[in-house]
Amino acid sequence: MDGLLPELEVVRKDFPILERTLANGRALVYLDSANTSQKPQCVIDAMVDHLEHHNANIARAMHQLGAEATEAFEAGRDKVAAFLGAPSRDEVIFTKNASEALNLVANTLAWKGRRQLGEGDEVVITEMEHHSNIVPWQLLTERTGATLRWFGLTDGGELDLSNVDELLTERTKVVAFTWVSNMLGTINPVAELTRRAHEVGAIVVVDASQAAPQLRIDLAAMAPEERPDVVVFTGHKVVGPTGIGVLWGSSELLGELPPFLGGGEMIETVTMARSTYAPIPHKFEAGTPPIAEAVGLGAAVDYLSHLGLDAIRDHEHAITAYALDGLATVPGLRVLGPLDAERRGGAISFEIDGVHPHDVAQVLDSRGVAVRAGHHCAKPAHARYGVQSSTRMSSYLYTTPGEIDALVEALEYTRSYFKLG
Amino acid sequence: MDLDNLYQDIILDHAKRRLNSGLREPFEAEVHHVNPTCGDEVTLRLHLDGAGDDASIADISYDNQGCSISSASASVMTELLIGKTVAEARPVHDAFLEMMRGKGRVEPDEDVLEDGIAFAGAAKLTARIKCALLSWMAYQDALIQAQEAQHG
Numbered sequence: 001m002d003g004l005l006p007e008l009e010v011v012r013k014d015f016p017i018l019e020r021t022l023a024n025g026r027a028l029v030y031l032d033s034a035n036t037s038q039k040p041q042c043v044i045d046a047m048v049d050h051l052e053h054h055n056a057n058i059a060r061a062m063h064q065l066g067a068e069a070t071e072a073f074e075a076g077r078d079k080v081a082a083f084l085g086a087p088s089r090d091e092v093i094f095t096k097n098a099s100e101a102l103n104l105v106a107n108t109l110a111w112k113g114r115r116q117l118g119e120g121d122e123v124v125i126t127e128m129e130h131h132s133n134i135v136p137w138q139l140l141t142e143r144t145g146a147t148l149r150w151f152g153l154t155d156g157g158e159l160d161l162s163n164v165d166e167l168l169t170e171r172t173k174v175v176a177f178t179w180v181s182n183m184l185g186t187i188n189p190v191a192e193l194t195r196r197a198h199e200v201g202a203i204v205v206v207d208a209s210q211a212a213p214q215l216r217i218d219l220a221a222m223a224p225e226e227r228p229d230v231v232v233f234t235g236h237k238v239v240g241p242t243g244i245g246v247l248w249g250s251s252e253l254l255g256e257l258p259p260f261l262g263g264g265e266m267i268e269t270v271t272m273a274r275s276t277y278a279p280i281p282h283k284f285e286a287g288t289p290p291i292a293e294a295v296g297l298g299a300a301v302d303y304l305s306h307l308g309l310d311a312i313r314d315h316e317h318a319i320t321a322y323a324l325d326g327l328a329t330v331p332g333l334r335v336l337g338p339l340d341a342e343r344r345g346g347a348i349s350f351e352i353d354g355v356h357p358h359d360v361a362q363v364l365d366s367r368g369v370a371v372r373a374g375h376h377c378a379k380p381a382h383a384r385y386g387v388q389s390s391t392r393m394s395s396y397l398y399t400t401p402g403e404i405d406a407l408v409e410a411l412e413y414t415r416s417y418f419k420l421g
Numbered sequence: 422m423d424l425d426n427l428y429q430d431i432i433l434d435h436a437k438r439r440l441n442s443g444l445r446e447p448f449e450a451e452v453h454h455v456n457p458t459c460g461d462e463v464t465l466r467l468h469l470d471g472a473g474d475d476a477s478i479a480d481i482s483y484d485n486q487g488c489s490i491s492s493a494s495a496s497v498m499t500e501l502l503i504g505k506t507v508a509e510a511r512p513v514h515d516a517f518l519e520m521m522r523g524k525g526r527v528e529p530d531e532d533v534l535e536d537g538i539a540f541a542g543a544a545k546l547t548a549r550i551k552c553a554l555l556s557w558m559a560y561q562d563a564l565i566q567a568q569e570a571q572h573g
Contacts, residue, residue, distance in 0.1 A: 358459060358488035358552060359428075366424045374459035382460070388486050389460045417424065418433075418489075 001401055003318030005311055012398050014040040014303075026368030029403045029410075034182055034210060034347040034394030035372050036236045039300075043239060046299035047292045057288055059265060069291060076294030077281070083301035084231065084248050085218035091254065093247040093284045094294055098209045099132040101232035101247035102176075104284060105205055106136035108257040109174065110143045115203070115256050119145035122171045124202070126151040126159055126188075127384050128181045131377040133207045137176060146173070153384050157184040157337035164196055172202040179211035179231075183378040183392065184337030185320075185344035187215075191226035203253060204228040210345055213238045213396065214316045216309035219248065229253045235293060240300030244293035247284070254280045261286040304397075312397045316346040319395045319404065323348055326408040332420065333411065336385050347394040349376065352411070354420050357391040363417055364391075367410040427546065428489065431539035435493035440500050445482040450566035454559040456551050461487035463495060463556050467563035472571050474508040481560060488552055490543050495556035497536045507564065513537075517557055521550050 005011055012018050015038045022028055030038060050072055056065035058073045081089035095101040109117050117123070123137050127150055141148040149167055152160045159177075168175065175197035180187050194204045205228065208217065212233035219227055230253065235244040249257075259266055259277050263286030268276040277283045304312065321341035327333055332353035338344045352360060361373035372392045375382050382388060393407055444451075448466035455462045468480040481499045485492060498517075502510045517537050520529045525545035529538040543549040 356488035358461075358490070358549070362427065362546075362549070363424060379460060388462070417428075 001318055001322065003314040004401075005307065005315045005397060008315075008398075008400060011307070012400070014042070015398050016041055016044075018398060022368045029367075029369040029406045031393040031395060031399065031403065031407060032370045032372050033213075033396035033399070034237070034345075034392065036242070037213060037239045037396055038398065039241070039296075040239055040303050042303055043241065043296050043299045047241065047296040050292050050295040055292075058291055059282075072298075073289065073291050073294045076296075076298035079298035079301050080246055083212075083217070083305060084246075085220045086248055087220045088251055090280050091248055091251055093249065093254070093281045094289050095232075095245040095247050095284075096243065096290070097236075097245035098207060098232045098234040099136075099245070101230075101245050102132055102205070102207065103136045104247060104260045105230055105249070105257070106140040108260050110140050111258050113256060113258045115173075115253075117141075117144040117146045117173055120171060121146040121173045122149055122169070123147070123174045123176070124149045124151065124167055124172055124197075125175075126177045127153050128157075128159070128184055128186060128378065128381045129176075129178055130182050130207065130209070131379070133176055133178060133205075134380065137174070140174075147171075151177070153184075153381070156339075157181075157186050157385075158343070159186070159188055159193075161189075161193075168196055168200050168202065170200055172197065172200050174205060175202045176205040176207070178207040178209075180208075180215070180345040180347075181337065181378075181381070182210050182347055183349050183376045183381050183390070185347045185349075186338055187211075187343060187345060190228065191222065194228050195223075195226045198225050203230070205230040206232070208233040209237055210347065213304075214309075214313055214345055216313065235297040235300065238297075238300055239303060240297040241293045244290040244297050246297075249280075251280065254284070259283055259286070263287045265289075307397065315397055315399075316395060317341055319399050319401065320344065320346050320348065322401050323393065323395065323404045323407070326404050327411075330408060330411045331415065336382075336387065336390055346396065346399075347392055349390040349392040351387055351390050352415065352420075355414060355418050357389045359418065360391045360411070360414050363414040364407070364410045367406070367413065369407050369410045371407075427542040427549070429539045429542065431497075431536050432489060432493040435496035435536065436489035438496060439492055440496040441480075441482060441503065442484065442496070443482055444484050445480060448480070448482070448567075449570050450563040452559050452563045452566065454555055454562065456487070456491070456555055458551065459488075461485070461491050461552065461555060463487065463491070463559050465495075465556060465559040465563055467560065467567050469507070469567050469571070473568075474506065476507050478502050478505055478507065478510055481563075483556060483559075485556065487555065490540070490549050490552040491555045494540060494553045497539070498556050498560060501535060501537060502560065514557060514561065518554070520544055521554050 054068040056069040058070040266286040357373035463485040469476040470479040
């Protein structure tokens with residue numbers, strides 16, 4: 001098959017968990033990478049090495065270990081900045097996850113400052129967002145009296161931009177949308193939407209949680225008018241650890257937003273009456289940050305860069321096309337989202353006539369095939385297509401065509417188990 | 422786990438037949454419960470005849486969207502509880518909750534739970550316990566609301 005990662009079997013050996021077996025000696029077929037990715041040995045080793053040899057708190061410990069830990073943590077920031085092509089490494093803020101990054105922006109836009117929202121202002125999102133890119137904006141608009149609006153979706157699973165001129169106006173202050181849908185797989189036109197939003201003076205917040213694992217992101221190479229103001233992603237979907245997320249924001253915007261959490265490390269000086277704040281990135285990193293996690297995330301993005309994001313994208317594309325072909329052979333199966341592998345990422349949600357997704361996932365699990373079932377934190381997108389929940393397979397750089405075959409075979413077995421002919 | 426242990430014939434049969442499904446009048450309380458992790462939903466109505474512990478459960482009607490475990494559970498529950506008094510239903514309800522929360526270590530009493538013992542397999546699967554409990558929690562909520570309405 002064309003497009004697969006060269007030496008895929010060697011790459012798979014980097015991921016120790018892929019060798020384990022499940023109940024009844026079943027081989028693991030891990031197709032839940034949009035939920036969380038598996039971790040290569042180099043990421044595990046980097047974190048263990050840090051904890052075994054360099055552990056100390058950062059930026060305040062006046063000893064050798066403190067210096068080593070600080071250096072390792074800041075090296076993680078440098079690696080993430082390189083991974084994103086960030087114009088400045090100080091624009092990379094470490095958070096707990098992508099949700100916290102989005103909440104940081106949505107909260108600070110409600111507070112006193114140059115960017116504070118108020119009545120008459122509008123926030124525009126889309127119907128295909130993960131709940132973490134819906135609820136913070138609902139909270140923001142409820143708190144400030146601003147209005148929440150959204151782009152709808154076409155029957156084919158793409159953003160309906162037919163009313164873009166009506167939605168984006170001088171009242172629009174924020175446009176927030178996902179780069180790649182976690183449910184439909186749709187890849188959205190980031191440059192075009194960003195340009196349109198900037199034309200009306202809005203800031204643009206992009207959720208890259210599903211994009212960062214599989215698309216090359218080069219912020220510095222983007223035309224300024226097409227470059228979002230904020231891009232967020234989470235560590236654990238890019239073969240890194242849980243507990244760390246990334247907020248990249250333009251220096252200009254991050255300078256204008258007030259601090260989010262107050263505490264240690266984010267200050268310049270503190271008196272009992274008031275404080276002044278550290279410059280970015282520390283302004284938004286109150287308290288002891290996830291240090292070992294930053295080391296692990298640095299190793300993770302280095303690993304992806306070593307394989308090459310273009311090679312990973314080609315691999316995902318080949319596997320996704322193969323999976324769409326395989327799924328099309330299962331009677332009664334309907335894919336939600338674009339059917340063209342060119343236009344989508346590696347998460348494929350589907351429903352099967354007559355079997356609830358929970359029951360599908362249960363039977364697949366008995367065959368060692370791990371998928372997600374439910375609403376995937378995208379209830380509005382499910383409602384748009386008249387379904388309550390779905391089953392989702394999601395591949396990644398270590399997925400083989402054989403694993404897709406195992407999925408299709410297990411889906412056939414599911415149909416026979418529930419006596420659907 | 423062995424699939425047949427989870428999807429026993431009793432469960433697949435109830436999931437297909439959905440005894441007592443559909444929303445009916447009259448009722449004293451209507452509740453809507455969701456399983457936030459998967460989005461499964463049930464709307465459940467309770468009709469009591471009489472008051473207090475001696476009240477008879479005249480009808481439990483429901484409309485649900487859910488997997489075979491949650492659909493079968495609603496079906497089994499209504500079959501078990503309709504016709505009993507509130508006092509008679511309580512030990513059945515308690516026994517079902519005890520079984521489902523027992524991590525598979527509670528040996529169910531068939532005399533009390535009847536078809537309900539078929540869910541012992543689901544009790545071993547953390548991800549499916551909420552599916553089986555959805556309609557039972559809705560009943561409990563509806564009972565409280567119906568009794569409050571009667572007192573009010």
